[in-house]
Amino acid sequence: MSTRVPARLERRAGEDRTATVEALRARLRGMQQASPQHAVPSLDESAPAGLEEVVRRLRSGAAHSIESRSLALVCLGAAMPAGAWGAIVGMPDLGVEAARDLGVPIERVALVPHPGRSWLDVVASLAEAMPVVLAASPGSVSPTDAARLAARLRQASSTLLVAGPWPNAATVVRSVRAEWQGLDAGDGRIAAGSLVVEAASGGAPRWARIPIGGDGAPAAAAAEPGEELQHQPAA
Numbered sequence: 001m002s003t004r005v006p007a008r009l010e011r012r013a014g015e016d017r018t019a020t021v022e023a024l025r026a027r028l029r030g031m032q033q034a035s036p037q038h039a040v041p042s043l044d045e046s047a048p049a050g051l052e053e054v055v056r057r058l059r060s061g062a063a064h065s066i067e068s069r070s071l072a073l074v075c076l077g078a079a080m081p082a083g084a085w086g087a088i089v090g091m092p093d094l095g096v097e098a099a100r101d102l103g104v105p106i107e108r109v110a111l112v113p114h115p116g117r118s119w120l121d122v123v124a125s126l127a128e129a130m131p132v133v134l135a136a137s138p139g140s141v142s143p144t145d146a147a148r149l150a151a152r153l154r155q156a157s158s159t160l161l162v163a164g165p166w167p168n169a170a171t172v173v174r175s176v177r178a179e180w181q182g183l184d185a186g187d188g189r190i191a192a193g194s195l196v197v198e199a200a201s202g203g204a205p206r207w208a209r210i211p212i213g214g215d216g217a218p219a220a221a222a223a224e225p226g227e228e229l230q231h232q233p234a235a
Contacts (some may be wrong), residue, residue, distance in 0.1 A: 020056040053208040054173060055079050060131070061153050062170035063160040066081045069136065070102060071175055071197070072163035074210065077103030079159060084108070087126040089115050090136035091163075120145055127158035127187070137164025171201045179209075 067163045068070040068090070080086045085108045088094060092113035100106050111131070115122040119138040121214050124131045146167040153160055162169070176196045194209045 006122065015217055020117045026227055045207065047186035051075075051078050051210050053206060053221040054197055054199050054210070057173070057201050057206070058159055058161065059170065060157045060159045063150060063153060063162055063166050064173065065137075065162050065170040067164075067172075067174035069094065069163045071173065071195075072161050073099055073102040073104055073175065075161055077105065079132050079161070080105065080108070081131055084132070085130050086132040086134065087112065088134045089123055089126065090119065091139065102157060120149055123160065124149055124152045127153055127160060127190055128156045132159045132161065134161045134163065137162050137166065141167055143167055151178050173197060173199045176207065 032088055051074065054075060058075060058079055066075055076086060076088070086105075087110040088099075088104075089112045094111070095111070096106050099109075112126070112127065115135075115138075119135070119150050120141075123133060123135050150162070150168075174197070176198050179194050179196060189211075194211050197210055198205045200207065201208075
């Protein structure tokens with residue numbers, strides 16, 4: 001025996017679906033139209049190749065500040081030499097699978113989730129043994145401590161990526177905007193996307209386009225500039 005859904009319930013369900021679709025379209029239009037805080041040149045033929053342009057700025061023997069954790073993980077995966085080990089410090093809620101999706105060879109990464117008050121000593125010790133270390137910003141760091149760590153980085157020729165602010169960072173990397181292909185006024189399907197990234201190293205900043213998702217590309221955040229992606233820890 002079949003049971004017919006009352007017409008008013010069918011109308012309500014249809015209205016809910018329409019409202020959800022409209023909300024998603026509005027969100028995507030907002031992401032497309034979001035303006036960066038600073039003027040960004042038109043990126044066409046003159047745009048750098050991509051992630052390698054950012055990594056080129058992350059020279060060894062120095063500390064670099066990267067705006068968001070997701071972007072920092074992408075940079076870590078790209079900066080680690082083939083076959084070498086790296087380290088991640090101060091990220092207790094890191095999702096292992098999420099990190100792997102962002103290009104981190106997690107099987108060759110030492111994890112120190114809780115460095116506690118020994119943050120500086122832990123990071124310095126790891127930097128002496130590994131070419132690239134990623135650490136969540138510990139918050140306030142005195143210029144003296146930052147200078148002391150910088151000296152140890154230079155001595156070890158190691159690269160420190162700090163997810164967050166860092167005093168006198170050699171390079172500051174931040175996401176500027178997300179770009180999408182395949183949408184027409186908010187309609188249609190997303191065919192491809194990229195994250196426009198600014199890398200400033202004292203002189204004029206350089207911009208690079210990092211593919212979002214797709215075969216062989218980092219599954220970087222499809223987030224608005226400055227919006228941190230949240231990853232669930234692996235079970």
